[in-house]
Every structure is written in C-alpha cells, then in structure tokens.
Amino acid sequence: MAGNVTVKGWCPGALRPMLSGDGLVVRVRPRFAALSRNQVLALCDAASRFGTGVIDLTNRANLQIRGVTEAAWPQLMKLIGEAGLVDDDAETEGRRNLLVAPDWIDGDDTHRITGLLLNRLNALPSLPAKVGFAIDAGPAPLLSHESADFRIERSESGALLVRADGRDKGALVATPESAVDALIALAHWFVDSGGLDAGRMRRHDADLPEWAAARISPAQAARVPALGIHPAGTLYGLIFGQVDAGNLRAAVEQTNAKGMRVTPWRRLILEGGIPGLPCSGLVLDNSAPELNADACAGAPGCEQATVATRELARQLSGAVEGHLHVSGCSKGCARRLASDICVTGREGRYDVIFKGRADGEPDITGLTASQLLEYFGVK
Ligand code: SF4
Known part of the structure; x- marks a missing residue:
C-alpha cells in the first residue's frame, strides 16, 4: 500500500543534503562506525549552531x-569538514555505504576488512543509493537483521564468509583481502546480472556465480547488546534515535x-572514560518502554508526513504490548521490519496495522490522535 508516498531513491549525505519540511537534512556517515x-x-x-540542536x-x-x-x-x-567528517566528493560519500559491527577492536577482521574496502571504493560499480555492505566479522553476526546487501560474517567454525542478502548461506573467503575482493566482485555481478532492476540484493533472484554459491551458514546471530557497561x-x-546535542556534549x-x-x-x-555513568538524555535502563518503540520525524519535520509521530509514540509506548512503530507515512523510514503494533x-x-509494517494493509483506519490514544487505553 504505497499511498501517496514519494520514493526519492537516494539518501542524503553531508555533501548532498536533502531538503525536508524543516530545512536541509545533513547526514554524516562515520568511518568505521x-x-x-x-x-x-x-x-x-554544528547541530546546536546550525540545526535544530538535536542529532538523530x-x-x-x-x-x-x-x-x-x-x-x-x-x-x-x-x-564538520575541519573535524574530518566529510568526504572529498559526493560520489565517494555515496559509495561509502558501509554498516560496521561496532564492537571491533584494532586490527581484528572487521576493522581490517572495513579499512581495505574503504581504500577500494573506486573499484565498486555504480550501485543504487540504498545498496550497502555489512562488515560483521565478529564471532557471531550482530547485523543480520539490519539493512545491507552484501555481508561479511563468520561461520559457526569461525571461517570468514561472504553472503548475499536474502540467501541464508554464504561462501568461504580465506583472508580479509579476499573478502574485499569477493564483495567487489559480488557488487559487479549484481549489476551485470540485472540487479539494478530489482533494486536490492534480497529482491534479486538470479543464481549466484559458482564462486559465491551459498553453501555455509553463518553462526547464529548474536543478540543486540544490553545497555550499560560494554567492552x-x-x-x-x-529514545527514537535522538539526542540533544547539548546533552551529548555534556x-x-x-x-x-x-x-x-x-x-x-x-x-x-x-x-573509554567513566563506565556506566548516568547522563542526562541518554538511557541506561534496559526496561525503558520507549526503547521498544520506533518513530520517524513525522510532521512537521518531514514534508511527506501529514501527522505528528514522536509525541504520540511516547504516549503509547508502555501502554501497548510488544514493539510499537509510529510512522508518519507508509514509507516506514524508522523501521523496515514488522512491529506488533x-x-x-x-x-x-492514523491507521493501525497489527503485526505488520508501515506499508501493510491496515486493520483499523482513519483514527484521530485522541481516538487512537483512547483505543489503546491511554488517558
Ligand atoms: S516514514 Fe516518516 S520520515 Fe519517512 S517519509 Fe514518511 S513521514 Fe517522512
């Protein structure tokens, strides 16, 4: 159910910001996460002086x-350029579509493969803006449920694998260097075999080349780490992926x-620093109900939204069972997976979809905000 959503088909960057309902969206892609x-x-x-004062x-x-x-x-x-947060040009920024497992340590395979791939971005073909790579070479994959098209993971026995998204098995690669060769080759195969029509790897059902044939399962995915002290x-x-810039600085x-x-x-x-210190605006409580909810910018921030989202999500979280997603429109930017509500x-x-995504068939349609709150028993 696409509704009247405009699919822009590109992602904002810092060098190529996107105009939205509340001005330009400037997105920074941190290297090595x-x-x-x-x-x-x-x-x-930058957020305090030139933006809304909030970082998403x-x-x-x-x-x-x-x-x-x-x-x-x-x-x-x-x-931000003087701080080293900007690429040399918009094309490099656009190609640098890497998701990196955040628990890497200096010199491990995730760190090495990411560095090698960053040095070879020019060897990649031109890919659709949303197509990206997950470098996830720890003992168990951390990023299996996150959006990526070509993945580096590890098998149960500890071997490195390259896996095309949508296939449940991958192919062995011997070294970090050959892992990067395989990612680049797979990206070229994707383009040459008609993947641009499918748009994303998981929708591209062409047979993989023999060298990349899906044979070995990745290790069982790890759980998202709990809040608190981390290695x-x-x-x-x-909450909703937002932090006040002043709070983050503090x-x-x-x-x-x-x-x-x-x-x-x-x-x-x-x-590093002082472990486990409570900080204003940052959550350490694993049971905070808002952590089990996603909400996009909504109105008035996003020009595609006709409703507000985050305040409603705040009111509803804790009052509903399971995961909650409040989306300003059927595009569902904040979450691509299904939610309980x-x-x-x-x-x-507002429409309500039980056990579905923002673009799913609604079970209840046309509620006002107060009708919605009443439906879920929020006073
Ligand atoms: S899902 Fe939200 S942020 Fe994405 S386009 Fe729709 S209203 Fe905007």
Missing part, C-alpha cells in the same frame, strides 16, 4: 542534523569519553 572525541564535539557544535542516529548508524538553512550549510560543512565503554540508548565531557561508536540499534557507545499516518489520520 566511530568518531573521535573531537569529532563528536564538532558535530554537537539513523537505523543505518549514520548521524544527521536537521533544520539547516541553505545559508548556514556552508558554515556547518566547514565546521568498548558504555552503551547508551537514545555526556562526553562528564564521562571523559575518548570517542563514540555508532550502532544501527538507536544505541551508541561512549568509548504499527501506526501509520494517512491524510491527517
């Missing part, structure tokens, strides 16, 4: 600033963090 302390502080400054952590582990005016964008770019520092949750300073890792789970790791905006009203 990591930012130094100075980079975090520069991003906080997306479900592809990117960081974005909204509400930037065209006049302010060059100053913002200067600030790399402290893992904090962000958290970095109070904890004396040396940097930050980003994840696709609306959680971030403050690296999905509320989708349409023409200024």
Whole structure:
C-alpha cells in the first residue's frame, strides 16, 4: 500500500543534503562506525549552531542534523569538514555505504576488512543509493537483521564468509583481502546480472556465480547488546534515535569519553572514560518502554508526513504490548521490519496495522490522535 508516498531513491549525505519540511537534512556517515572525541564535539557544535540542536542516529548508524538553512550549510560543512567528517566528493560519500559491527577492536577482521574496502571504493560499480555492505566479522553476526546487501560474517567454525542478502548461506573467503575482493566482485555481478532492476540484493533472484554459491551458514546471530557497561565503554540508548546535542556534549565531557561508536540499534557507545555513568538524555535502563518503540520525524519535520509521530509514540509506548512503530507515512523510514503494533499516518489520520509494517494493509483506519490514544487505553 504505497499511498501517496514519494520514493526519492537516494539518501542524503553531508555533501548532498536533502531538503525536508524543516530545512536541509545533513547526514554524516562515520568511518568505521566511530568518531573521535573531537569529532563528536564538532558535530554537537554544528547541530546546536546550525540545526535544530538535536542529532538523530539513523537505523543505518549514520548521524544527521536537521533544520539547516541553505545559508548556514556552508558554515556547518566547514565546521564538520575541519573535524574530518566529510568526504572529498559526493560520489565517494555515496559509495561509502558501509554498516560496521561496532564492537571491533584494532586490527581484528572487521576493522581490517572495513579499512581495505574503504581504500577500494573506486573499484565498486555504480550501485543504487540504498545498496550497502555489512562488515560483521565478529564471532557471531550482530547485523543480520539490519539493512545491507552484501555481508561479511563468520561461520559457526569461525571461517570468514561472504553472503548475499536474502540467501541464508554464504561462501568461504580465506583472508580479509579476499573478502574485499569477493564483495567487489559480488557488487559487479549484481549489476551485470540485472540487479539494478530489482533494486536490492534480497529482491534479486538470479543464481549466484559458482564462486559465491551459498553453501555455509553463518553462526547464529548474536543478540543486540544490553545497555550499560560494554567492552568498548558504555552503551547508551537514545529514545527514537535522538539526542540533544547539548546533552551529548555534556555526556562526553562528564564521562571523559575518548570517542563514540555508532550502532544501527538507536544505541551508541561512549568509548573509554567513566563506565556506566548516568547522563542526562541518554538511557541506561534496559526496561525503558520507549526503547521498544520506533518513530520517524513525522510532521512537521518531514514534508511527506501529514501527522505528528514522536509525541504520540511516547504516549503509547508502555501502554501497548510488544514493539510499537509510529510512522508518519507508509514509507516506514524508522523501521523496515514488522512491529506488533504499527501506526501509520494517512491524510491527517492514523491507521493501525497489527503485526505488520508501515506499508501493510491496515486493520483499523482513519483514527484521530485522541481516538487512537483512547483505543489503546491511554488517558
Ligand atoms: S516514514 Fe516518516 S520520515 Fe519517512 S517519509 Fe514518511 S513521514 Fe517522512
């Protein structure tokens, strides 16, 4: 049920920001899923001075600033460019569509493969904007449920695998170098075998080439790590993936963090520093009901939305059983998986889909916000 949603087919970057209902959306793709302390502080400054003062952590582990005016964008770019957060050109930025398991340590296979692939981005063919790579070479995959088209994982016995998304098995690769060769070759095969028509690997049903044939299962996926003390520092949750830039700055300073890792789970790791320190605006409580809810920007921030989302999600979370998704329209930017309760905006009203996605067939249609709250027993 696509409704009147406009599918833009490209993703904003820093060099190629997207105009939305509240101004430009400037999205930064952290290399290695990591930012130094100075980079975090520069991003906080940029959001406070030139954006809405809020930083969004997306479900592809990117960081974005909204509400930037065209006049302010060059100053913002200067600030984050000097911090080393901007690519040389928009084409490189667009190709750098990598999801990296955030628990890597220096010199391990996830770190090495990511570095090797970053150095060979020019060898990739031109791919659809949403097509990306997951570098996930820890003992058990962490990113299996996240959006990516070509994955590096590990088998139960510890061997490296390259796996095309949508296939439940992968092919062995011997070394980090051959893993990168395989990713690049698979991307070329995708284009040459008509994958551009399918758009994403999981929708592309051509037979894989013999060398990449799906033979070995990846190890069982790991659970998303719990909030709190983490081997790399402290893992904090962000309600709806948002953090006030002032709160993030204060958290970095109070904890004396040396940097930050980003994840696709609306959680971030403050690296090093004082472990487990409570920080304003960052969540350490694993039972916080808002952590079991997703909500996109909605109206008025997104021009495609006709309804507000986040305040409603805040009111509904805790009052509903299971996972909640409140989406401003059927595009479902905040979550591509099904939810127990999905509320989708349409023409200024809300539809409800039980056990489905934002683009699913609604079970209840046309509720106002107060009717919706009443339906779920929220006073
Ligand atoms: S899902 Fe939300 S953020 Fe995405 S286009 Fe629709 S209203 Fe905008």
